[in-house]
Amino acid sequence: MTEATAQEARPASPGMSRGLTLLFAVAGGAAVGNLYWAQPLLGVIADDFGMSTSSAGLAVTLTQVGYALGVFFLVPLGDVVDRKKAIPVLMGGAAVALLATAAAPSFSVLLATLALIGVTTVAGQLITPLAGDLSTDEQRGRVLGTVASGLVLGLLVSRAISGIVADLLGWRAVYVAAAVIMVVLTLVMARRLPTLPARGSVPYGALLLSVLRTVRSRTVVTVMLIGSLTMCVFTMFWTGLTYLLSADPFGFSATQIGLVSLIGVVGAVAGMQVGKLFDRGLGVPAIGVALSVILVGLVVSGLGSRLALVIFASVALFSVGAQAVQVLAQTRMLSIDPAARSRHNTVFIVGNFIGGAVGSALAGTLWQAGGWPFVMVVAACLPGAALTVWAVQRRRALA
Known part of the structure; x- marks a missing residue:
């Protein structure tokens, strides 16, 4: 189905109200946040089940594997x-999985329930394309920017408060509270989601094959590559930052490191605004500017690695650039074909997942090899590569 045919087949959307946009952002953020509750809790979970910390790391791995599936x-x-x-x-389903996690009697059961949390958390990635469908052309960038920023805020807030709640009430209370939030949002979303027109039936196997066929498009590949490189440097930066802040001269605790991540809220707030640039036809040049901001943030962080205030400033700068690229790239991806928004979003998120996995894995190796400066040198190559792709394709695939 072509873009023109798809648009003719669907009635014009009246647009997204600010209230519904905010609801989508909160619901998406709560869903994605479920992926990250466990990250600051690995030590506590390991002690509770008598496991080593490295074995407890499987909790994060299985959650991410479930999410990828x-x-x-x-x-x-x-x-x-x-x-x-x-x-x-x-x-x-996520609420049920969260409650099961809170009640897990053994580590093996915990791993299974966390994998189920990962699978059901993809509700957030159904919400984003739906926001694109319900938006008018004139507001789509702003709406998707707000929803995408909600997802990032969910990630940041969950990591920041998880350790605090666990210190006060125990790690199981974190999952009980998350389940309550999901139950409330489930009821609100069931009531507030608009009735949608019937959609054409496609066999499931053919649907999955069509996901793979979308990668033939130069535009899809270009946008996916820029997003993947950005997510790779994003996870490399944040994983490496954990090593930096926990070592001398900083010696931050896990709770303090979690609170530092809240500086990333600056990027999420910027993401809410940057979508408007896409609505004004400035999305392509804005991607180039945002990639340059990432590069500057990495340079500042590398040069000021022993000064806390410089590191905090670089975190804010880096977060603004990274979130802007992600919002603009995802909005471009979801604008390619209205009839295939969920499939294109699948390609975008899978690319991000691969990039993020590579970045977090490289961070540990690079830290061992040469510390923070070495992490930053390699990290700077990634936005450099993305800028090269952008420069070559900005008047072609990205136009």
């Missing part, structure tokens, strides 16, 4: 199923 096998269904029903069902 959910993104590939469930998110494409957003192009064919009734999302008014599918999104609340997934969010309700």
